[in-house]
Amino acid sequence: MTLTIGLLLGLSFFASLLALAFLIWAVNNRQLTITQHDAYTIFTEGEAGHPDDATTEGSQDEGGAARAHHFDTERAGIDAISRPAVVTLISSGIAWLAIGSIFGLIASLKLHWPDWLVGEAWLTFGRVRTLHLNMVIYGWLSMTGIGVAMWVAPRIFHTALRYPKLPIIGAILWNVGVAAGAIAIASGWNDGQEWLEIPWQIDILIAIAGSFFVLPLLATAARRHVKHIYVTGWYYIAALCWFPILFFIANIPYIYSGVQEATVNWWFAHNVLGLWLTPLGVGAAYYFIPKIIGKPIYSYSLSLLGFWALALFYSQVGIHHLIGGPVPTWVVTLSIVHSVMMFVPVIAVAINHHVTVARNLWALKASVPLRFISLGAVMYTLASFQGSIEALRSVNSVTHFTQYTVAHAHLGAYGFVSFVMFGAVYHMLPRITGRSWPWPSMIPAHFWLVVVGFAIYFIGLTIGGVLQGFAMLDVARPFSDSVQVVLPYLEIRSLGGAVMVVGHLIFAAHFLAALIQRDAQAPAAQPHDTRSAVST
Amino acid sequence: MESFEPYEEFKPIPLPVLIIAVALALWGVFTLLDNGKAVTVGRAERSDQIADQHANRQNGAELFVSRCATCHQPNGSGVEGAIPPLASSPFLKASPEVAMHILLNGIDGPIRVGDATFEGHMPSFASVLSDADIVRLVTHVRGTFADRHDLLTEGDVATARLLAGRRGAWQGGQEIAARLDASLGPQPPMSSATQAAIDPIAQKLVSQGNGQTWACASCHGMRGQGSASVPRLAGLPAAYIAKQLGDYVTGKRRNETMQLVARTLKPQDMRRIGDYYSVMRAPSNARASLGGDLVRGERLVLDGDWARGLPSCVSCHGPSTFGVAPSFPALSAQHPEYTAAQLTAWVSGTRDNSTGRLMNGIAARLNDADRRAVADYLATLPPVPAPATRGRTNGK
Numbered sequence: 001m002t003l004t005i006g007l008l009l010g011l012s013f014f015a016s017l018l019a020l021a022f023l024i025w026a027v028n029n030r031q032l033t034i035t036q037h038d039a040y041t042i043f044t045e046g047e048a049g050h051p052d053d054a055t056t057e058g059s060q061d062e063g064g065a066a067r068a069h070h071f072d073t074e075r076a077g078i079d080a081i082s083r084p085a086v087v088t089l090i091s092s093g094i095a096w097l098a099i100g101s102i103f104g105l106i107a108s109l110k111l112h113w114p115d116w117l118v119g120e121a122w123l124t125f126g127r128v129r130t131l132h133l134n135m136v137i138y139g140w141l142s143m144t145g146i147g148v149a150m151w152v153a154p155r156i157f158h159t160a161l162r163y164p165k166l167p168i169i170g171a172i173l174w175n176v177g178v179a180a181g182a183i184a185i186a187s188g189w190n191d192g193q194e195w196l197e198i199p200w201q202i203d204i205l206i207a208i209a210g211s212f213f214v215l216p217l218l219a220t221a222a223r224r225h226v227k228h229i230y231v232t233g234w235y236y237i238a239a240l241c242w243f244p245i246l247f248f249i250a251n252i253p254y255i256y257s258g259v260q261e262a263t264v265n266w267w268f269a270h271n272v273l274g275l276w277l278t279p280l281g282v283g284a285a286y287y288f289i290p291k292i293i294g295k296p297i298y299s300y301s302l303s304l305l306g307f308w309a310l311a312l313f314y315s316q317v318g319i320h321h322l323i324g325g326p327v328p329t330w331v332v333t334l335s336i337v338h339s340v341m342m343f344v345p346v347i348a349v350a351i352n353h354h355v356t357v358a359r360n361l362w363a364l365k366a367s368v369p370l371r372f373i374s375l376g377a378v379m380y381t382l383a384s385f386q387g388s389i390e391a392l393r394s395v396n397s398v399t400h401f402t403q404y405t406v407a408h409a410h411l412g413a414y415g416f417v418s419f420v421m422f423g424a425v426y427h428m429l430p431r432i433t434g435r436s437w438p439w440p441s442m443i444p445a446h447f448w449l450v451v452v453g454f455a456i457y458f459i460g461l462t463i464g465g466v467l468q469g470f471a472m473l474d475v476a477r478p479f480s481d482s483v484q485v486v487l488p489y490l491e492i493r494s495l496g497g498a499v500m501v502v503g504h505l506i507f508a509a510h511f512l513a514a515l516i517q518r519d520a521q522a523p524a525a526q527p528h529d530t531r532s533a534v535s536t
Numbered sequence: 537m538e539s540f541e542p543y544e545e546f547k548p549i550p551l552p553v554l555i556i557a558v559a560l561a562l563w564g565v566f567t568l569l570d571n572g573k574a575v576t577v578g579r580a581e582r583s584d585q586i587a588d589q590h591a592n593r594q595n596g597a598e599l600f601v602s603r604c605a606t607c608h609q610p611n612g613s614g615v616e617g618a619i620p621p622l623a624s625s626p627f628l629k630a631s632p633e634v635a636m637h638i639l640l641n642g643i644d645g646p647i648r649v650g651d652a653t654f655e656g657h658m659p660s661f662a663s664v665l666s667d668a669d670i671v672r673l674v675t676h677v678r679g680t681f682a683d684r685h686d687l688l689t690e691g692d693v694a695t696a697r698l699l700a701g702r703r704g705a706w707q708g709g710q711e712i713a714a715r716l717d718a719s720l721g722p723q724p725p726m727s728s729a730t731q732a733a734i735d736p737i738a739q740k741l742v743s744q745g746n747g748q749t750w751a752c753a754s755c756h757g758m759r760g761q762g763s764a765s766v767p768r769l770a771g772l773p774a775a776y777i778a779k780q781l782g783d784y785v786t787g788k789r790r791n792e793t794m795q796l797v798a799r800t801l802k803p804q805d806m807r808r809i810g811d812y813y814s815v816m817r818a819p820s821n822a823r824a825s826l827g828g829d830l831v832r833g834e835r836l837v838l839d840g841d842w843a844r845g846l847p848s849c850v851s852c853h854g855p856s857t858f859g860v861a862p863s864f865p866a867l868s869a870q871h872p873e874y875t876a877a878q879l880t881a882w883v884s885g886t887r888d889n890s891t892g893r894l895m896n897g898i899a900a901r902l903n904d905a906d907r908r909a910v911a912d913y914l915a916t917l918p919p920v921p922a923p924a925t926r927g928r929t930n931g932k
Binding site: 010013014017020021024027028298299300301302305309329330333334336337338340341343344347348351475476477478 | 557
């Protein structure tokens with residue numbers, strides 16, 4: 001039995017290696033008929049080379065207006081159709097961010113104020129922390145990520161979103177599902193596995209809601225007006241196919257128990273990051289970085305390598321969370337090998353993102369959204385490198401089960417995905433509402449608050465985590481030492497977290513203000529505001 | 537804004553990326569295959585171990601070296617005035633059941649071997665040797681030292697073992713001669729000071745507590761045998777136990793549970809409890825459980841490791857680590873979890889009460905693997921023998 005499954009999974013690694021080798025060979029020998037020209041799919045003719053950013057200060061020249069005219073027929077019509085769905089999804093996401101990050105702050109404070117808010121069961125640490133995780137992952141990141149995808153996908157496919165009403169229904173159901181899940185968790189009813197806490201009965205609702213997003217996007221992709229699918233599209237289509245599979249398999253009740261349950265749990269939890277949030281974030285960055293800068297990405301063959309290496313190697317990564325556990329050694333080793341192989345896609349994506357930005361540093365100064373997105377891309381590189389190294393047994397035995405892992409998780413889910421989403425929302429909303437952000441100075445304020453807050457958060461917690469790990473490993477020191485040594489760093493984390501939350505509240509208020517402003521003028525502008533949507 | 541000229545140039549994957557990809561792939565293949573080997577080897581070693589345990593593969597000579605030679609010497613000469621010789625011993629020349637019964641029960645009293653009288657205190661090996669082990673060991677010892685070759689069967693041992701559990705150690709040579717074999721010749725009489733009367737106050741403390749705190753037995757067991765991280769107390773020197781309880785009060789030894797308990801005890805209670813446990817007997821229930829290297833453990837216990845400044849355990853804790861009253865506790869048959877935790881506690885300073893701070897220095901020189909090796913090896917040794925005899929011997 002062991003031999004058979006071990007052999008099969010081992011073979012999956014060798015098959016992946018072969019596939020990757022073939023891909024590299026094919027790319028290098030131009031077997032695949034792609035050229036750099038394909039990377040221009042995201043630009044309509046004549047658009048490439050112009051900074052495309054509503055928040056760019058001082059560049060709102062007549063060139064922009066002339067350009068805008070140019071897309072009027074094609075693109076603005078597309079955006080108008082996806083707009084209601086995108087607004088619904090993104091505003092839901094931001095609402096969950098505001099609530100979820102407040103719960104995160106409460107959980108953080110509770111770690112060093114253990115007697116605070118202990119009167120009610122739903123305010124105890126175990127539930128507050130779980131509420132934070134589920135709200136930010138399934139509320140904020142998933143909904144915002146899908147919202148951005150709903151807006152980007154029709155643009156890269158050069159056709160309007162199909163079934164544009166479905167995502168709105170989906171968003172309502174999804175919100176009900178996450179809210180019901182949160183209430184269930186708060187009342188003490190959950191499935192008892194990290195990342196899968198929402199009871200499976202409620203997960204059925206979320207799964208149905210998910211299909212309301214998948215269907216329109218796949219239908220749009222199928223009826224695209226371009227031959228080639230831009231790299232962002234690969235990531236989006238893949239993510240929307242992967243996530244339902246992951247979510248369904250991991251939530252099947254009553255069939256996993258004990259060690260198998262733990263294995264499936266971590267297989268799922270890590271794949272949510274790698275095969276769901278990562279493609280949503282990387283896909284968005286692949287679109288917005290060249291879009292805002294006005295130049296194509298660096299190398300198309302690297303995009304291919306990056307995407308396929310992720311697809312081939314990511315799925316086995318999660319079991320490195322069970323190093324030292326009662327899981328067969330070869331399962332863990334296979335997972336470690338796959339984790340380290342993640343260097344390949346990450347390097348490929350990193351070169352594409354960072355070289356494109358590095359050659360156009362002027363754009364960073366001009367555009368805060370680009371600053372958010374490219375910083376997010378840098379965080380993706382760092383988080384992934386860190387993750388691969390953390391999977392090694394020698395490192396894992398120190399850092400796992402410490403705050404270090406928490407810092408790493410936030411580097412990925414916050415430093416990378418959230419930052420990209422912040423930038424994407426800042427870039428998109430003016431085009432959606434047809435008007436500039438009401439308080440432009442709040443955008444850099446948000447940027448610096450979350451950057452500084454997160455730097456405090458990450459650096460503090462990383463140092464604390466390592467010290468905690470060494471304290472726990474030292475048999476000569478009592479366990480309480482590992483708690484005491486990390487205490488000042490938990491306070492630092494709360495400080496950084498509080499600064500981040502302030503940034504989020506500013507962001508949410510700013511977003512709300514921008515929406516209200518639109519609604520106030522909406523009745524008059526409604527019939528023809530497609531024009532104003534692009535003439536910012 | 538300058539106009540952007542799209543270029544069609546096909547950018548290949550940079551060479552360094554390819555090199556990294558190939559290097560990682562090679563590393564991955566190597567790691568996977570290497571792990572396969574490690575698992576296979578580990579499994580083979582484990583099954584060898586299990587097979588060893590099941591097949592009792594140690595032969596009589598090996599059993600003698602590992603179990604008997606420490607005291608009786610490899611050539612069976614014994615130690616003059618302390619340990620009786622085996623060579624030409626009438627006890628071996630007698631029927632094989634005599635040696636068997638002695639191994640199963642141990643001896644607690646004076647015996648005469650040849651022209652010399654010894655204060656016999658031999659432990660019971662019932663808990664560490666299987667029936668087959670005893671057959672092989674008795675056959676080897678009698679064949680080698682007494683030229684007797686009549687055989688014992690495992691069935692004999694099994695029957696005797698049933699009885700052995702019910703009676704204590706043999707009360708000297710006289711009882712053995714009377715019960716087992718009259719051919720052993722005149723044996724010295726048992727001292728008139730027989731078993732110390734059980735102290736009812738101590739017994740109440742141990743089994744019911746003192747009203748303020750729980751009973752000793754609730755954790756350490758009715759026979760003081762302990763379990764896992766709760767130490768075996770049976771047979772530890774009385775003064776040692778009393779001192780530990782005092783040290784919990786002063787904080788020289790720290791343990792939340794024991795500090796709570798010790799604070800409710802009066803000094804005379806501590807002495808009573810010490811006396812009570814020092815004469816208690818319990819078969820060993822300790823097993824090597826920390827995965828320590830038993831060969832290394834044996835070497836450290838018997839010889840030490842002078843390259844690292846480590847004296848042997850037996851140099852202070854006595855032959856077979858049965859303890860030397862009043863300061864050096866018995867270590868044999870102690871639970872490995874407890875022993876290893878104490879060795880760690882000496883390092884961390886949560887325990888700082890050894891004579892002349894000897895243990896602080898020794899424990900600091902042991903690494904984690906050594907701690908586990910020593911603790912596991914000590915757990916395989918037979919428990920402290922007949923404490924009543926030792927009490928009397930000390931008294932004389």
